[in-house]
Amino acid sequence: MKLSEIDTPAVLIDVDRAEANLERFQAYADSHKLAVRPHIKTHKLPRFAKRQVELGAVGITCQKIGEAEVMADAGLKDIFLPYNIIGKSKLDRLVALNKRVQLAVTADSEATVNGLAAAFRKQPKSLIVLVECDTGAGRCGVQSPQEAVALAKLIEASEGLKFAGFMTYPKNGGISENEAFLSAAKQLALDAGLDPRIISNGGSPDMWRAHEVTTATEHRPGTYIYMDRFQVAKGVGSFDDCALTVLATIVSRPTGNRAIIDAGSKSLTSDTLGMEGFGRIVEYPDAVITSLSEEHGTIDLSACGNKPQIGERVRIIPNHACVVSNLFDKVNLISGDEVVEIADVAARGRVD
């Protein structure tokens, strides 16, 4: 099947670019003796998770139990879930998952640890738990190295749980704060006789500086496989590295400077990540996608010399590739003009 036969809106994944992105970061990490544990939330496809492991990843990261269940079903064996797992239904699923794979989770409160401990106390296989640290991003995480070690001690003292180290999802550009927090937590843990063998750092925006966080033993990039407009803005790669595009058709040209595409917020998402516009049109880089309704994207062509015609097809690099993956049941894997496979996005919608 050729690219021209795909109906729109549709997601295209350039497999050659994705492969090059994976190989480039794995080589960088290998050269710095840093383990790679990719976050699969970006692609949600078992085939890419397996490829990441083949290339040298020590395991994968999933955000939700539902994603991890899909990956375990597909044969992935080593899964990190950096999330506070709360509530009986999820804890029951966690117990079942821990029987099938090498599993680790995070906790940032006594309440989470106590819930995990109650679920795992009578289990023959302990659950590995890392302490999540807020090193500057302002999301989950204990607020100081002292709190991190206090929680580490509680984990270690809890029957059914095994403390294994610290995890953070850092602030973009917050390398020195991150290193200061993690190295202090590690030292305090060692002083307390604990073994913080995994120090897990993450994110694509600072991934080429991952080696500067010298305390980290592993890095969890997610978006690096596809890249997107935000990562390009952060200098992580170029538009030529972007593997995921949304194929759309120009369905209306109501005025000289306005075009409408058949991709709206249900295809591109309304995520701007603080940038102007809702994506970059590859064929018309000076065009601005100014607004989205659910099934329409409105484009301002005033800066374009050349303007598209009704029926023309365009490819859009979204602001944020990961959220686009979650919107489509299937993606088209392409190489050049050929569609090499239409893949089910197996872990899409697994937000539970």
Ligand SMILES: Cc1ncc(COP(=O)(O)O)c(C=O)c1O
């Ligand atoms: C806990 C965690 N680790 C890793 C990642 C991967 O980050 P990125 O997509 O910037 O590579 C994310 C992204 O949201 C995350 O939440």
